[in-house]
Amino acid sequence: xxxxxxxxxxxxxxxxxxxxxxxxxxxxxxxxxxxxxxxxxxxxxxxxxxxxxxxxxxxxxxxxxxxxxxxxxxxxxxxxxxxxxxxxxxxxxxxxxxxxxxxxxxxxxxxxxxxxxxxxxxxxxxxxxxxxxxxxxxxxxxxxxxxxxxxxxxxxxxxxxxxxxxxxxxxxxxxxxxxxxxxxxxxxxxxxxxxxxxxxxxxxxxxxxxxxxxxxxxxxxxxxxxxxxxxxxxxxxxxxxxxxxxxxxxxxxxxxxxxxxxxxxxxxxxxxxxxxxxxxxxxxxxxxxxxxxxxxxxxxxxxxxxxxxxxxxxxxxxxxxxxxxxxxxxxxxxxxxxxxxxxxxxxxxxxxxxxxxxxxxxxxxxxxxxxxxxxxxxxxxxxxxxxxxxxxxxxxxxxxxxxxxxxxxxxxxxxxxxxxxxxxxxxxxxxxxxxxxxxxxxxxxxxxxxxxxxxxxxxxxxxxxxxxxxxxxxxxxxxxxxxxxxxxxxxxxxxxxxxxxx
Amino acid sequence: xxxxxxxxxxxxxxxxxxxxxxxxxxxxxxxxxxxxxxxxxxxxxxxxxxxxxxxxxxxxxxxxxxxxxxxxxxxxxxxxxxxxxxxxxxxxxxxxxxxxxxxxxxxxxxxxxxxxxxxxxxxxxxxxxxxxxxxxxxxxxxxxxxxxxxxxxxxxxxxxxxxxxxxx
Numbered sequence: 056x057x058x059x060x061x062x063x064x065x066x067x068x069x070x071x072x073x074x075x076x077x078x079x080x081x082x083x084x085x086x087x088x089x090x091x092x093x094x095x096x097x098x099x100x101x102x103x104x105x106x107x108x109x110x111x112x113x114x115x116x117x118x119x120x121x122x123x124x125x126x127x128x129x130x131x132x133x134x135x136x137x138x139x140x141x142x143x144x145x146x147x148x149x150x151x152x153x154x155x156x157x158x159x160x161x162x163x164x165x166x167x168x169x170x171x172x173x174x175x176x177x178x179x180x181x182x183x184x185x186x187x188x189x190x191x192x193x194x195x196x197x198x199x200x201x202x203x204x205x206x207x208x209x210x211x212x213x214x215x216x217x218x219x220x221x222x223x224x225x226x227x228x229x230x231x232x233x234x235x236x237x238x239x240x241x242x243x244x245x246x247x248x249x250x251x252x253x254x255x256x257x258x259x260x261x262x263x264x265x266x267x268x269x270x271x272x273x274x275x276x277x278x279x280x281x282x283x284x285x286x287x288x289x290x291x292x293x294x295x296x297x298x299x300x301x302x303x304x305x306x307x308x309x310x311x312x313x314x315x316x317x318x319x320x321x322x323x324x325x326x327x328x329x330x331x332x333x334x335x336x337x338x339x340x341x342x343x344x345x346x347x348x349x350x351x352x353x354x355x356x357x358x359x360x361x362x363x364x365x366x367x368x369x370x371x372x373x374x375x376x377x378x379x380x381x382x383x384x385x386x387x388x389x390x391x392x393x394x395x396x397x398x399x400x401x402x403x404x405x406x407x408x409x410x411x412x413x414x415x416x417x418x419x420x421x422x423x424x425x426x427x428x429x430x431x432x433x434x435x436x437x438x439x440x441x442x443x444x445x446x447x448x449x450x451x452x453x454x455x456x457x458x459x460x461x462x463x464x465x466x467x468x469x470x471x472x473x474x475x476x477x478x479x480x481x482x483x484x485x486x487x488x489x490x491x492x493x494x495x496x497x498x499x500x501x502x503x504x505x506x507x508x509x510x511x512x513x514x515x516x517x518x519x520x521x522x523x524x525x526x527x528x529x530x531x532x533x534x535x536x537x538x539x540x541x542x543x544x545x546x547x548x549x550x551x552x553x554x555x556x557x
Numbered sequence: 558x559x560x561x562x563x564x565x566x567x568x569x570x571x572x573x574x575x576x577x578x579x580x581x582x583x584x585x586x587x588x589x590x591x592x593x594x595x596x597x598x599x600x601x602x603x604x605x606x607x608x609x610x611x612x613x614x615x616x617x618x619x620x621x622x623x624x625x626x627x628x629x630x631x632x633x634x635x636x637x638x639x640x641x642x643x644x645x646x647x648x649x650x651x652x653x654x655x656x657x658x659x660x661x662x663x664x665x666x667x668x669x670x671x672x673x674x675x676x677x678x679x680x681x682x683x684x685x686x687x688x689x690x691x692x693x694x695x696x697x698x699x700x701x702x703x704x705x706x707x708x709x710x711x712x713x714x715x716x717x718x719x720x721x722x723x724x725x
Binding site for chain 1: 563565566569570572575577579580584585586587588590591592593594595598601603604607608610612613616617634635637638640641642645646648649650653656657661664665668669671672673677685686689690691692693696697701702703704705
C-alpha cells in the first residue's frame with residue numbers, strides 16, 4: 056500500500072471513541088497549560104510521560120499532538136486579554152491583541168488569533184503529511200559523516216538561537232551531553248562515568264530529566280513568586296467584557312489581511328519549525344517581522360494590528376507540523392515540545408527514522424490527524440464555547456495548582472519504573488534545572504544536548520574509524536560538507552545584528 | 558545579584574567538570590574502537606564545559622559592570638524554593654516507608670503551606686491535600702491501573718530491607 060493510503064487508513068483510528076476522546080482531553084489539557092502563565096505545553100507533555108507507559112502508542116501520540124497544537128494557540132488568550140503571554144510564542148500577539156482589548160475589540164482579536172491558528176495548524180499538518188516521504192528519501196542519502204554534521208548543525212543552531220546567552224547555552228548543551236555519557240559506552244560494552252555505583256550503569260533515563268527539568272524546576276520557581284490579586288481581577292473584568300458573537304472575525308477584516316498573508320505565515324512557521332530547536336517564538340517573530348515589512352498598513356503594527364496577530368499565530372501553529380519532521384525522521388527535536396514527544400516515542404519502543412513510514416505509518420496517521428483536527432475543529436469550537444471561561448484560568452489559586460503538579464510529577468516519576476532511584480533523580484534534575492534557570496542557563500539546550508549527545512559521539516567515532524583518523528572526511532563527504540556550510544550560514548544569519556520590529 | 562550568587566552555578570559546573578574529567582581518565586577500553594576512544598569524548602566535553610562557563614562568567618561580569626544597579630537577591634524566595642526541595646526529598650524518602658496515603662497527604666499539606674507562605678486556613682488546606690491525594694490516586698491506580706505502595710511498609714520500618722525494584 057502506498058504511504059499516503061497507509062497513513063490515511065491509519066488515520067481512521069482517530070475516530071474511534073477512545074482515541075478521539077484522548078484527542079479532546081489532550082486539547083483541553085494543552086489549552087489549560089498554554090493559557091496559564093508559567094505553565095507550558097512542554098510541561099503538560101512532560102507530566103503525561105509516565106502515563107504513556109499505560110497508554111497505547113496511538114492514544115499517547117494523539118494526545119501529545121493535540122496538547123502541542125492547543126498549547127501553542129492558548130497562549131494568545133491571556134496574551135490578548137491581560138497582556139500576559141501564556142506561552143513565549145504569543146509575545147507578538149500580546150503586543151497587538153492587548154491594544155485591541157483596550158479599544159474594546161478583545162473578542163475580535165481572539166477570533167483573529169483563533170482563525171489564524173486554525174489555518175496555520177491545518178496547513179502545517181498537511182505539509183507534514185506530504186513532506187515526510189520526501190524527507191525520508193533524503194534521509195537515506197545521508198551517510199555517517201553527514202549524520203554527524205547534521206547533529207552538529209542542530210546543536211549549533213539551538214545554541215546560537217539563544218541570543219544574548221550563547222556561552223551559557225553552549226555550557227548547558229555540553230552539560231546535557233556529559234549527563235548522557237553516564238552509563239554504557241556507545242560503541243563497546245563498558246561502563247563509563249558511573250562514579251563507582253552500579254545503579255548508574257543503566258544510564259540516565261530521559262524521563263526523570265524531562266520531569267525534573269520542566270516540572271520540578273518550575274514548581275521551585277513558582278514557589279518564589281506570589282499570587283497577583285490584580286491579575287485575577289483583570290481577568291474577571293476581561294471575561295465580563297467579552298461577548299461570544301464578537302469572537303467571529305469580520306469578513307472585511309479577513310479580506311484585508313488577505314489569504315496570502317495566512318499562507319505565507321504558515322509556510323514561514325513550518326520552515327522555522329523544521330529547524331532544530333527553533334520553536335514557536337522564533338516562528339511567530341520571523342513571520343510577524345515579515346508581515347510588518349510588506350504590509351500596506353505597517354504603521355498599525357504595535358497599535359493593534361490584526362494582520363500582526365494573524366501572521367504570528369498562523370506561524371506558531373504551523374510550526375507544530377514542521378517541528379515533527381526532524382524529530383520523526385532523524386530523532387532531532389524541532390523544538391522543546393517535540394523533544395519530550397521523542398521521549399514518548401522511545402518509551403513506546405519506537406525509533407525515529409525513515410523506516411517509520413514503512414513500519415509505523417498506522418501510528419503517523421492518527422497523530423497527523425490529531426494535529427489537523429485540533430487546529431481545524433477544536434480551536435474555533437473551544438473559543439466559541441469556552442472562551443470567557445479560559446480567561447478566568449489565570450485567577451486559579453496557585454498553591455493547589457502547583458501542589459497538584461508536584462504530586463503528578465513525583466508520583467509519575469515513580470510509577471514509570473517503580474524505582475525510588477528514578478524519583479530521587481527527578482528531584483536532583485529539578486534542583487539542577489532550577490539553579491541553571493536562575494543563573495540564566497537555558498534548560499532546553501540541556502535537554503537537547505542530552506538527547507543528541509550520544510548520537511553525535513557515535514557518528515564522530517564511527518566516521519573517524521572509517522577514515523582511519525583523517526578528519527578531512529567531514530569536508531570531502533558531500534552530505535557532511537552541505538550541513539557544515541548550512542551551519543556556517545545559520546550562525547551568520549543568527550548572529551548578525553538586526554533591527555527589532557517595535 | 559551579588560557576586561556569590563552570580564558565581565555559585567559556574568563554580569559548581571567547573572567543579573563537576575573537573576570530577577568528571579578525573580573519572581573519564583579511569584575509563585579503560587576493551588578493544589580499539591578507532592582514533593577516538595571511550596574516554597576521549599567525555600574529556601573533550603569536560604574541557605568544553607569549563608571554557609564555555611568561563612566565557613559566560615566573563616560576559617556576565619562585563620554586563621554587571623555596565624549595569625547601573627545590581628539586582629538584589631530575593632533570599633526569601635530562594636528559601637521557599639529550597640524548602641520545596643527539602644519537602645520533596647522527605648517525600649521521596651518516606652514514599653514507600655509511610656505509604657502513599659500518609660506521605661502524599663503530608664507532602665501536599667506542606668506544599669500548600671509553602672506556596673501560601675503559611676497564610677492559610679489549615680483545615681481547608683488539609684481537605685485540599687486529601688482531595689488532591691485521592692484524585693491522583695484515582696488517576697494512577699484507578700484509571701491507569703498502576704501499583705502504588707498505598708500503606709506503610711512495615712518491613713522497611715522494622716529494618717527488613719527494601720523490596721526488590723521492578724523495572725520495565
